[in-house]
Amino acid sequence: xxxxxxxxxxxxxxxxxxxxxxxxxxxxxxxxxxxxxxxxxxxxxxxxxxxxxxxxxxxxxxxxxxxxxxxxxxxxxxxxxxxxxxxxxxxxxxxxxxxxxxxxxxxxxxxxxxxxxxxxxxxxxxxxxxxxxxxxxxxxxxxxxxxxxxxxxxxxxxxxxxxxxxxxxxxxxxxxxxxxxxxxxxxxxxx
Ligand SMILES: Cc1cc2nc3c(=O)[nH]c(=O)nc-3n(C[C@H](O)[C@H](O)[C@H](O)COP(=O)(O)O)c2cc1C
Numbered sequence: 001x002x003x004x005x006x007x008x009x010x011x012x013x014x015x016x017x018x019x020x021x022x023x024x025x026x027x028x029x030x031x032x033x034x035x036x037x038x039x040x041x042x043x044x045x046x047x048x049x050x051x052x053x054x055x056x057x058x059x060x061x062x063x064x065x066x067x068x069x070x071x072x073x074x075x076x077x078x079x080x081x082x083x084x085x086x087x088x089x090x091x092x093x094x095x096x097x098x099x100x101x102x103x104x105x106x107x108x109x110x111x112x113x114x115x116x117x118x119x120x121x122x123x124x125x126x127x128x129x130x131x132x133x134x135x136x137x138x139x140x141x142x143x144x145x146x147x148x149x150x151x152x153x154x155x156x157x158x159x160x161x162x163x164x165x166x167x168x169x170x171x172x173x174x175x176x177x178x179x180x181x182x183x184x185x186x187x188x189x190x191x
């Protein structure tokens with residue numbers, strides 16, 4: 001598949017099958033995606049991988065620990081909480097991505113942007129191999145319980161979780177805003 005078709009055809013996968021995801025494939029895709037981001041040196045990013053049902057459950061516990069212990073969480077019936085948790089723990093694999101903070105804002109931003117590039121290339125390369133993903137940055141992930149669980153350090157920023165799984169059905173594309181509606185063409189000053 002050529003790159004333009006790959007970009008057009010890739011969809012976020014919110015419903016995946018129970019087929020396990022091979023860790024070797026994930027490593028291979030990451031290695032290949034890194035080739036487009038030569039600025040990402042050792043120490044500028046790292047990922048935590050959960051690729052077994054047990055690991056998926058452990059990650060789910062980190063995600064829900066705060067909610068379970070909060071006043072709001074205590075109002076949620078146990079069975080409903082189990083449904084929420086199952087939604088996560090049933091996903092075959094998760095890649096939690098973290099960015100190192102730089103000495104100043106521009107270098108942190110540059111690194112964060114390069115890591116987002118890495119993640120998008122990883123999604124595209126995965127799609128080429130039939131592996132679906134959902135990039136998750138839901139606000140409810142941003143809490144101390146989760147950060148502690150994944151071992152996020154003071155000098156790191158959480159970038160997102162890529163939920164990975166094979167799919168039976170490709171969802172429909174959402175409407176896109178044409179690029180030309182998002183730019184301004186400078187005309188130059190008239191003298
Ligand atoms: C940086 C980033 C963060 C995202 N965070 C979420 C999220 O928190 N929850 C979600 O359902 N989808 C999330 N997505 C997926 C987008 O919503 C998805 O790309 C969009 O619905 C378009 O669908 P498509 O990927 O199938 O084209 C995120 C995507 C990106 C690039």
